[in-house]
Amino acid sequence: MFEAETVWEFSMADRVKFGTGAIDELAAELDDLDCSAAMVVTDEGVFAAGIADEVIDALPDDVEHAVFSDVQPDPSVDVYEAAVEFAAEFDPDVIVGVGGGSSLDVAKTTGIVHEHGGDILDYVAPPTGEGKAIPGPGVPTIAVPTTSGTGSETSPVTVISLPDKKLKVGISSRHQYPNLAVIDPALTVSLPPGPTAASGMDALTHAIEAFTTRPYDAKPRPDSPDERPDYDGRNPFTDQLARKAIDLISDNLRRAVNNGEDLEARRNMALASMLAGIAFTNAGVGATHAIAYPVAGEYHTPHGETVATLLPEVMRFNAPSAFERYGEIAELMGENVDGLSRDERADRAAEAVSKLSDDVGIPQGIEAFGVDEDAIEQLAADTMEIQRILVGNPRRVEQTDVEGILQRSL
Numbered sequence: 001m002f003e004a005e006t007v008w009e010f011s012m013a014d015r016v017k018f019g020t021g022a023i024d025e026l027a028a029e030l031d032d033l034d035c036s037a038a039m040v041v042t043d044e045g046v047f048a049a050g051i052a053d054e055v056i057d058a059l060p061d062d063v064e065h066a067v068f069s070d071v072q073p074d075p076s077v078d079v080y081e082a083a084v085e086f087a088a089e090f091d092p093d094v095i096v097g098v099g100g101g102s103s104l105d106v107a108k109t110t111g112i113v114h115e116h117g118g119d120i121l122d123y124v125a126p127p128t129g130e131g132k133a134i135p136g137p138g139v140p141t142i143a144v145p146t147t148s149g150t151g152s153e154t155s156p157v158t159v160i161s162l163p164d165k166k167l168k169v170g171i172s173s174r175h176q177y178p179n180l181a182v183i184d185p186a187l188t189v190s191l192p193p194g195p196t197a198a199s200g201m202d203a204l205t206h207a208i209e210a211f212t213t214r215p216y217d218a219k220p221r222p223d224s225p226d227e228r229p230d231y232d233g234r235n236p237f238t239d240q241l242a243r244k245a246i247d248l249i250s251d252n253l254r255r256a257v258n259n260g261e262d263l264e265a266r267r268n269m270a271l272a273s274m275l276a277g278i279a280f281t282n283a284g285v286g287a288t289h290a291i292a293y294p295v296a297g298e299y300h301t302p303h304g305e306t307v308a309t310l311l312p313e314v315m316r317f318n319a320p321s322a323f324e325r326y327g328e329i330a331e332l333m334g335e336n337v338d339g340l341s342r343d344e345r346a347d348r349a350a351e352a353v354s355k356l357s358d359d360v361g362i363p364q365g366i367e368a369f370g371v372d373e374d375a376i377e378q379l380a381a382d383t384m385e386i387q388r389i390l391v392g393n394p395r396r397v398e399q400t401d402v403e404g405i406l407q408r409s410l
Contacts, residue, residue, distance in 0.1 A: 002220060004217050004218065004221060005217055005219045005220065005221045005222070006217065006221065007216075007221075007228075008216040008233070009228060009282075011156070011174055011177065011282065012154045013143070013154045013178045014178070014180060015180050015181070016153075016154065016274065017180065017182045018183045018270070018274065019184070020186050021184065022182050022184040023054060023055060023144065023186075023187065025182070026055065026058040026059065026096075026142070029180055033179075035060075035063050036063060036064065037065070037092045038059055038092055038095070039066055039068060039094070039096070040055065040068070040096050040098060041068050041083060041096070041097045041099075041107040042067065042069050042071060042097070042098040043069060043070075043073075043099050044070075045099075046069075046099040046146055047069040051099075051146050051187055052067065054187065068082075068083050070082055071102050071106050073302070074300070075102050075160065075161060076162065076163055077120050077160050077162060080106055080109055081120055083106050083107075083110045084110050087114040093140070094140050094142065095111045095139050095140070095142070096141075096142045097141065097142070097144065098144045098146065100146060100199065101145075101149070101150025101159075101303075104143045104150070104178075105157075105158035105159055107141055107143065108141055108178060109123075109158045109160075109171055110139075112171075112173075112175065113138070114138065115138040116135055116136070120160065123171045124160065124171055128162070128167070128169050134175045134176070140179045141179055142178060142180045142181075142182060143182070144181075144182045144183075144184070145181070145188075145270075147191055147195060147199040147273075148188055148269040148272065149199025149202035149203045149273050149304055150202060150277070150303075151206055151278070151280065152277070153181035153183060154181055154277045155176075155177070155277055156173055156174050156175075156281060157171070157176070158170060158176060166294075166298050168296065168297050172230050183271075185267040186266075188266050188269070189261055189266055190260070191260065193258075193260070193360075196257050196260065196360075197253070197257050197304075198303075198308070198362065200269055200360065201305070201308035201356075201362055202303060203249055203272055203273040203277070204246065204249045204276070204308075204353070204356070205288055205289070205304075205307040205311050206245070206277060206279065206280040207242045207245035207246045207272070207275070207279060207280070208311065208315070209280060209288055210241075210242045210279035210280040210282075210283040210285065211234065211283075212234075212315075212318060212394050213231075213234050213283050213284045214233050214284075214391075214392050215234050216235050229284075230282075231283065231389075232283070233283060233392065235282075235283065237282075238279040238280075238282050238283040239279075241275040241276070241279040242275070242280075242283075243328075244272070245273075245275040246333065248268045248275075249272045249276075250334055250352070250356065251268070251334075252269050252272070253356065254356070254359055254360060283392075284392035285389055285392065286314065286390070286393035286394065287314045287393045287402070288310050289307060289389050290383050290389040290390045290393070291310050291379070291380075291405065292307045293382075293383075295366060295369065295371065298375070299369045304362075305362055306369070308362045309362065309365060309368075310405070310409050312353050312354045313350075313405045313408045315350040316346075316347065316350050317405055318393065318394050319343070319346035321395040323346050326345065326346035327340075327345030327348075329352075330345050330352055333349065333352040333353070334352070335348045366409050372410075373410070377403060379406055380402035381399060
C-alpha cells in the first residue's frame with residue numbers, strides 16, 4: 001500500500017557570504033580554518049581573465065597555494081582524476097574552487113577523493129560506477145562562483161562527462177556541500193554576454209523546475225530517513241526561493257547580458273542563481289534536465305543553452321498537471337494574464353521563457369545544435385534511463401512523450 005511522505009528536509013552549503021567585496025573576507029575564513037596550504041581549482045579562461053588572481057591576492061600571506069587550472073567545460077573523468085593527482089602531490093588542507101559550475105564541481109569531488117581515497121567512479125551510481133557511499137566530509141572546500149547560473153556553490157552534486165560513452169553521470173552526497181560559498185557579484189562583471197545568457201537561463205530552468213516538480217507529500221515515504229532522496233520534492237520553503245529567483249531573473253538577465261557592468265543586475269542575478277540552486281538541489285528538477293543530458297552528451301552543447309531550448313515545450317507538456325503553477329510563473333515573469341483561461345495562462349509562461357531566451361541570444365531550437373529527426377528516437381530512449389530525475393516531473397513521462405517534446409523543440 002502506498003504511504004505518502006510526511007516529512008521534508010532542507011540542506012545547503014554550511015555558510016554563504018554574499019555581496020560586493022565578499023572575496024576580501026576570504027583571508028579571515030582561511031585563518032579560521034587554520035589553513036596553511038590552499039589548492040585553487042579553476043579553468044584557463046578564468047585564470048587568463050585575472051579573476052583567479054583576485055582570489056589568490058585575497059589569500060593570507062602565510063598560506064602556500066597551488067593552482068590547478070586544467071578544468072574544462074563539462075569536465076570529463078580524466079579532468080577529475082588529474083585534479084585528484086594534483087591534490088595528492090600538493091596535499092592541501094583547503095580547496096578553493098573559482099569559476100563556473102565545472103570548476104566548483106571538480107573542487108568539491110577532489111576534496112572528497114583526496115580525503116577518502118578511491119577512484120572517481122567508485123562514488124558514481126551503478127551501473128556506470130560502484131555506488132560507494134561517501135563516508136564523511138572531505139577536505140574543507142570554499143566555492144567562489146564567477147557565473148550566475150549553475151548553483152554549484154550551494155549544491156551537493158557534481159556532474160562528470162564520460163566522452164567515450166557519450167554520457168554524463170553524477171555524484172551526489174550531502175558531504176559534497178561546500179563548507180563556504182563566497183558569492184561576490186563583482187567577480188561576474190567580466191563574464192561575456194553569451195555565457196551570461198546561458199548561465200542565467202540555466203538558473204531560470206532550475207527555478208521553474210523546482211517550482212513545478214512533484215511536492216514532497218506526493219512521493220512515497222522511505223523506509224528510513226537515511227533513504228530519503230536528495231531530490232525530496234518541492235515544499236513551502238523551496239517554493240519561496242524559486243518564486244524570488246524567477247522574478248529576479250526575469251527583471252535582470254537582459255540587463256546583465258546587454259551591459260555586463262550593470263552591477264545591480266549582476267548582483268540580482270547572483271542572488272537569483274543562489275536561490276534557484278538551493279531550491280532545485282532540495283526539491284529536484286524534471287524532464288527538461290533529463291532530456292538535456294543525452295542531448296549535451298551527444299552534441300557537446302552548453303548546458304544552459306540546452307535546457308533553455310527545451311524548457312518551453314516541457315512546460316507546455318507539463319501544464320495539464322500544474323496549470324496554476326505555470327500561470328503563476330507567467331505573472332512572475334511580468335505577463336498580464338487577466339481574463340485568460342488556465343490553459344492560456346500556462347502557455348503564456350512558456351511564451352515568456354521563449355521571449356527571454358530569444359532576447360538574450362539563445363538558439364531557438366535544438367536543430368541549431370545539429371539535432372535532427374533521425375536522432376530523436378535514440379535521444380528519447382536515453383532520456384528514459386534517467387529516472388532519478390524523471391521521477392520528479394509533475395506529469396508522467398513515456399518515451400513517446402519525450403519524442404514529441406524533442407520534435408516540437410527542433
